[in-house]
Amino acid sequence: MTDGHATDVHHDSHAPHHVWYFGVFGALCVLTALSVMFDVLDIRGKHTIAGINLLLAVLVLSVATAKALFVMTYFMHLKFEGRWKFLLLSPTVILAIGLPLALLPDVGVHYYTTDVPQNSAHVTERSHTQLETTSESPH
Amino acid sequence: MGLPIPNSKLGMWLFLGTEIMFFTAFIGTYIVLRLGSPDWPHDPNVTHIRIWAGGLNTFVLLASSYLVVVAHESMVARNIPRAKRYLMGTFALACVFLGIKGYEYYGKWQHDILPGHIAEDDNQAMTKTLGDFEKTLNRQYARYVPDSEAARLADKRAAIDAKMKDASPEVQKQVDALKALDKQYLALRTQHQELKLQLVPLSEKLEELKTNPEFAGLLGGLEAHHPIKYGNIFASTYFLMTGFHAIHVIVGMIMFAIPLWVISLDHRWTDYVENCGLYWHFVDLVWIFLFPLVYII
Numbered sequence: 059m060t061d062g063h064a065t066d067v068h069h070d071s072h073a074p075h076h077v078w079y080f081g082v083f084g085a086l087c088v089l090t091a092l093s094v095m096f097d098v099l100d101i102r103g104k105h106t107i108a109g110i111n112l113l114l115a116v117l118v119l120s121v122a123t124a125k126a127l128f129v130m131t132y133f134m135h136l137k138f139e140g141r142w143k144f145l146l147l148s149p150t151v152i153l154a155i156g157l158p159l160a161l162l163p164d165v166g167v168h169y170y171t172t173d174v175p176q177n178s179a180h181v182t183e184r185s186h187t188q189l190e191t192t193s194e195s196p197h
Numbered sequence: 198m199g200l201p202i203p204n205s206k207l208g209m210w211l212f213l214g215t216e217i218m219f220f221t222a223f224i225g226t227y228i229v230l231r232l233g234s235p236d237w238p239h240d241p242n243v244t245h246i247r248i249w250a251g252g253l254n255t256f257v258l259l260a261s262s263y264l265v266v267v268a269h270e271s272m273v274a275r276n277i278p279r280a281k282r283y284l285m286g287t288f289a290l291a292c293v294f295l296g297i298k299g300y301e302y303y304g305k306w307q308h309d310i311l312p313g314h315i316a317e318d319d320n321q322a323m324t325k326t327l328g329d330f331e332k333t334l335n336r337q338y339a340r341y342v343p344d345s346e347a348a349r350l351a352d353k354r355a356a357i358d359a360k361m362k363d364a365s366p367e368v369q370k371q372v373d374a375l376k377a378l379d380k381q382y383l384a385l386r387t388q389h390q391e392l393k394l395q396l397v398p399l400s401e402k403l404e405e406l407k408t409n410p411e412f413a414g415l416l417g418g419l420e421a422h423h424p425i426k427y428g429n430i431f432a433s434t435y436f437l438m439t440g441f442h443a444i445h446v447i448v449g450m451i452m453f454a455i456p457l458w459v460i461s462l463d464h465r466w467t468d469y470v471e472n473c474g475l476y477w478h479f480v481d482l483v484w485i486f487l488f489p490l491v492y493i494i
Contacts, residue, residue: 086259114494118489121489122488126485126486132266133265140200146214155221167233
């Protein structure tokens with residue numbers, strides 16, 4: 059329900075913003091289709107990190123960032139909000155980025171070989187025929 | 198002095214600030230683990246992750262986000278019936294999202310892609326396969342010696358001859374086939390215990406037994422397991438991220454159900470609808486990043 063304000067200043071959160079929301083939705087759908095297309099076309103670059111196709115990762119994460127910006131800017135109305143949005147969101151974003159950055163040097167990227175059972179495990183790779191058999195399942 | 202927004206909206210944004218940290222902890226940990234695990238499973242035929250399901254769910258959530266924003270717009274314009282229709286559409290799309298997610302989870306459950314269930318090397322794969330073989334035999338024996346009389350396979354073996362005293366020749370023939378199959382299983386198990394068994398010969402032996410007319414129908418559904426390196430941590434992170442996201446979808450549905458069915462919606466609920474919308478867009482945002490990370494990369 060409607061409630062009090064955090065300040066005496068009159069806010070304009072209910073003022074019409076004249077955004078063509080359906081256009082934004084359409085752009086989001088096109089960007090999603092683009093991500094799927096990158097995967098279906100099996101785009102491959104020269105570089106990989108830990109088996110990750112770098113080019114594909116950069117492409118789809120850039121598309122995801124663009125989609126996120128569309129949602130935040132227009133659907134969440136951040137475009138029309140005051141500067142308080144930076145004040146409120148900066149600490150949480152810094153802390154959110156801090157965790158993976160702190161873990162990355164040891165767990166993610168390191169010069170030494172980690173002593174995990176998977177490194178010494180004897181694994182027979184599945185044959186192509188076996189993979190085709192399992193892929194018959196729709197799930 | 199203060200911020201030029203309603204208290205409820207400020208509260209929602211502060212809450213979303215904590216939610217950003219909540220999900221980035223999961224997603225960040227996933228990325229770091231993935232970078233640190235060179236053989237992380239990403240083949241869809243191994244992980245049973247289907248891009249069409251993820252893509253469809255992305256579209257469903259984007260459409261639901263669009264409906265929320267136009268529902269709020271309708272509330273601002275005091276067009277309550279239209280706002281209600283859009284909110285109902287959002288609720289229905291949330292149900293569709295959970296339906297597709299449930300279908301995907303069912304696939305994981307069917308293929309036993311569950312934390313702690315996945316064999317990560319040949320030895321574990323053979324142990325798991327022979328465990329399934331034993332379960333299959335136990336099920337077949339239970340046709341003649343019910344679980345209520347003997348729960349363990351060893352007890353069923355001991356009891357079956359006494360049970361078959363007055364059996365017809367046809368039943369006796371079926372039991373003989375089962376006992377012959379059991380003998381094959383025991384031989385494989387002994388080889389495995391003596392570390393003389395290997396995964397490829399075991400898979401071939403299973404195929405041979407399945408195609409043997411003598412054992413027709415006795416081994417239905419039994420498949421040799423294959424190792425998936427880092428499969429368990431993959432499954433843990435997959436269910437952690439998508440599971441918490443699904444919980445957030447359910448919470449959002451409850452938030453939308455209140456103005457739809459619990460109270461009588463009128464213009465005084467405009468702030469409420471806007472705040473629910475902010476929450477829902479955040480749920481959408483999380484999925485926007487989960488989709489490429491889990492389904493594509």
